[in-house]
Amino acid sequence: MNYFNNSETEIIMDDVRIIVAIDFGTTYSGFAYVHKENPETVVINSSWPGREGISKTPTALLYDDGYKNVISWGNLALEEEPDEVSDDTEELRPRPVELFKLHISNLRKMDKPWLPPQLQYTKAIEDYLTQMRILIQETIERRWPTVRFPQQVDFVLTIPAEWPPHTTKVMRGCAFNAGLLSSLNSQQLEFTTEPEAAALHCLSVIKEHNLQPYDSFLVADCGGGTVDLTLRKLLPQNRLSEITERVGDLCGSTFVDKEFLHWLGRKVGFQALAKLKSNNYGQMQHLVQRFFCTRIKFKFSGEPSGYRTLKLNLHSYCPSLSQYVVDDFKEQMEEVGWVLKVDYDSVKEMFDPVIDRIINLIDDQLKNSSDEKCSAMFLVGGFSESPYLFRRVKETFEHQVPIIAVPALPIAAIVRGAITYGLNIDLVNDRILKWTYGIEVCRPWVSGDDINNRTSDGMYLYFYELAKRGRNAEVNQKFSGDFYPIRPDQDVISFNVYYTSKHDAKYCRDPGMRLLGVIRVRTHDTHLGLNRPIEFSLTFGKMEIKATAINKLTREIYEETTFELDL
Structure with a gap:
């Protein structure tokens, strides 16, 4: 049979005390929670293994040699500093597993991210959710010792808008195997799409922009892997109606990282870069996160006068790379002392292909709703804090949409909106x-x-x-x-x-x-x-x-x- 029924005995729904929302992201994940007796006090978790004070942790796993048991997850799974581990040890260290969520998507097999052959993507999702469950359980039991976990906890999981219908089956099965649910068919678990959750979060800021019932607004959730859009109409009593079919694409911020590595590959050779990724993955992480993201991607505004050309010393960020560079590439790199200049035009070329796709998504949504005047556009998600993305969107659409804004704490918009959904599912009036x-x-x-x-x-x-x-x-x-x-x-x-x-x-x-x-x-x-x-x-x-x-x-x-x- 290809269906399941809900005949199993469930815990009485009125006995549920806690709602937990999980934003299981392509590159970063987070969770929030609230007690139903105090719905105004939503807590976004900011305490993670290896890192404090941040609302999300990397969606990454580090396994043992056979890729059977998880050694570490989140920040601890990614060795960013090249001097934290010797070269010999690093080459023996299994490569961290990342981006495994994309295996649910409709990407062609050749375009799906690397996974070790002995690891199924569903096992990786289960393992990651298991680590999340352990942390969530410890957090809930520390705050409310009398709450039975998971019996007295409801969960809301967010999924991308554009992904195939079997996504809910995959995630339900993985959540059950991870210990989040009392039974596979449990009504403890609800799903909402990432743009729908983002739209629900934006209900908290519409008064700041004087939106009234029957006004329409667009929400663009710009994350690390996916960008999801939804156009909603505000109804009385803060209910939401969907105006156009929600859409999404794989054009999040990590695709800018890929453009940076493509630029580097043209300088040192793609084979050399592939060997660095395979043998010294921590050094590549350090290069991308500490140099490109911290010094360039997060700050780039697209204004030429505000950009200062940076020097990339490859020996400092990825000392093992030089041993893989050969032939003409090696000769050219030795001539410049293994130092590359990252100028304005190069950085702009890394951003533009990705941002152009986001612009096209927004444009299509507005065209598909030509009968409805869009009163506001809200950008949420980690990528929405990019000054260049905001500038491009504003320049392109400011004559069509009077209000274009990034709400406070945009990186937490999805998980906060998912909590809103869990507290009051009736806020969603309809869907396309x-x-x-x-x-x-x-x-x-x-x-x-x-x-x-x-x-x-x-x-x-x-x-x-x-x-x-x-x-x-x-x-x-x-x-x-x-x-x-x-x-x-x-x-x-x-x-x-x-x-x-x-x-x-x-x-x-x-x-x-x-x-x-x-x-x-x-x-x-x-x-x-x-x-x-x-x-x-x-x-x-x-x-x-x-x-x-x-x-x-x-x-x-x-x-x-x-x-x-x-x-």
Whole structure:
């Protein structure tokens, strides 16, 4: 079966005391928590192994030699200082595992980040969430010793907007295996998208900008890996309506880091850079974080007069690199004493391809909402604090959007918004469907039918649409149809539910179609022959989908399930 039901005994929901939001990010992760009796006091965790006073820690793991057991995580997993460990020891040290979240995405296999062959990406996610769970549990038990963990804790997990529907299944399974949930099907866990959480956080600042009910605002969550956008309308009582289909792309700040390394590769040779990454990963981390990010990326404004050309001494930041540089590259580097000048034009070329993609995302969202005037745009996420990104966005859109702002603490916007969602899910009034959903049904032949879809008894299979992509669906809105058995004596009726990114589809075997799940209904009224209508419906309540089959004559509910998605 490709679904699960919620029949397991759950803890009484009124007994839940604590809400924990987890922002499991591509490059950095964080969590926040609040007691339901004191909802105004949201605490963003700022105490991490190896680092204090920051709201996030790197999404990174360091394993033992066999990549079975976690040695350290977060900041401790990344050796940034080249003199913290000898070269010989460093080469024996396993390479930290990073960016493993991207393996859920629709990236081509060749574009997905490195993972050791013996480590599945789901295992890495489970291991990371396990470390988070240990820290969360210690934190909760220290503050509220009488709270039972995890039974009296609700969790909200954020996911990127553009990722495939099976993301919730992957994350639910990993959260359960990490010990965050009492059972796999637990109602303790809710999902919200990263831009939706960001929009909910922005509810706390709309009064500062004098936004009124029925005003629209755009939120761009610019993180390390992904950039997610949502355009929302403010409704009375601070509820939110989604105006356009939420979108996202892989164009976060780490892609600027990649452009910097590409620039360096052209100077020293890409093979040399690959060997440094493979054999001396800590030195590469030190180069990117301590030199590029700290001295350039975080400060670059795009103003030529405000930029001072910097000298990069490769011997200081990555002393092992020189042994891998060969041929003409080595000769050229020796001529300049292994010192490179990083000028304004070079840095601008590192930023522009990434920021151009963000500009295009925003532009598309505004064009898709041409009937709605966008009153404000809020940039959140770590990358939103880039002076150059803000400048480019403001220069491009200031004549279309009167207010363009970065709220306070933008790096914590997602986790704070997720807490808001956990406290009051009803703040989300509706969402735009990102997929077209329907079921596979049989009917007699009609002109134009593809013979490849004919069944053994001469019927034809086709896709019956229940809900179309781009449709505005209110929370808990039901999309249904009436269906009949194809044989008088049929006592088992299967509903095969499919989804596609296309707005229109004819057959379930069309390219891009994926099976969402299967419901098999056993009936006991075969004496009625074909006159046995069954109402089948999909309800888009939250981030997961509920399917229901009801006998129209007796009103008997045959099945009520929440789908897990096939991978």
